[in-house]
Amino acid sequence: MTLSPEEKASRKRDRMIETVIKRGRGKYVSAILAPLFQEMIRAEAAAQPDGRYPAVVDGKLATVFREIGQCVCVTCGKVKPWKGTYTMEAGHFLAGRTASTLFAPTNSNPQCTSCNQHLSGNQANYEIWMQHVYGQEEVDRLRRLKAEVRQFTREELVDMRIEFQSRLDTAIKRMEEG
Numbered sequence: 001m002t003l004s005p006e007e008k009a010s011r012k013r014d015r016m017i018e019t020v021i022k023r024g025r026g027k028y029v030s031a032i033l034a035p036l037f038q039e040m041i042r043a044e045a046a047a048q049p050d051g052r053y054p055a056v057v058d059g060k061l062a063t064v065f066r067e068i069g070q071c072v073c074v075t076c077g078k079v080k081p082w083k084g085t086y087t088m089e090a091g092h093f094l095a096g097r098t099a100s101t102l103f104a105p106t107n108s109n110p111q112c113t114s115c116n117q118h119l120s121g122n123q124a125n126y127e128i129w130m131q132h133v134y135g136q137e138e139v140d141r142l143r144r145l146k147a148e149v150r151q152f153t154r155e156e157l158v159d160m161r162i163e164f165q166s167r168l169d170t171a172i173k174r175m176e177e178g
């Protein structure tokens with residue numbers, strides 16, 4: 001029996017839902033979905049054409065040159081490959097593992113390990129960058145969203161996984177094509 005592409009996709013989705021049931025939603029988010037989301041954020045930033053991009057350097061807005069395949073840390077301006085050891089991470093502007101902001105794309109942006117972990121997100125600089133790139137309205141929207149605790153359904157988690165994977169694949173393909 002040959003399955004149509006739609007049938008194949010639907011079976012794959014069913015198997016993913018089984019994985020959520022097996023692992024539990026919390027573990028599925030922390031072990032699978034959050035790392036995939038962060039990889040997608042870095043890949044989409046790295047797939048942008050060569051050029052100068054905004055970053056906060058020494059507390060001031062600046063633009064930093066990066067090439068395709070690289071990310072700029074939004075809060076210090078360091079440029080590093082999007083993937084590999086000791087390289088970029090994706091840092092949340094507003095932290096909170098149960099908040100609705102966990103998978104809000106504007107809330108997560110490339111950050112180096114030093115800013116994301118050692119400086120706990122380098123908040124003051126992150127705020128400057130967010131204001132400049134997304135504006136006050138979006139910052140306010142994210143702050144309201146953060147107050148909402150969200151429990152995603154199994155179906156929502158799986159649909160996000162499918163979407164993030166597809167966006168990641170598209171970004172990687174764009175980088176490979178240069």
Ligand SMILES: [Zn+2]
Binds near residue numbers: 078
């Ligand atoms: Zn940094």
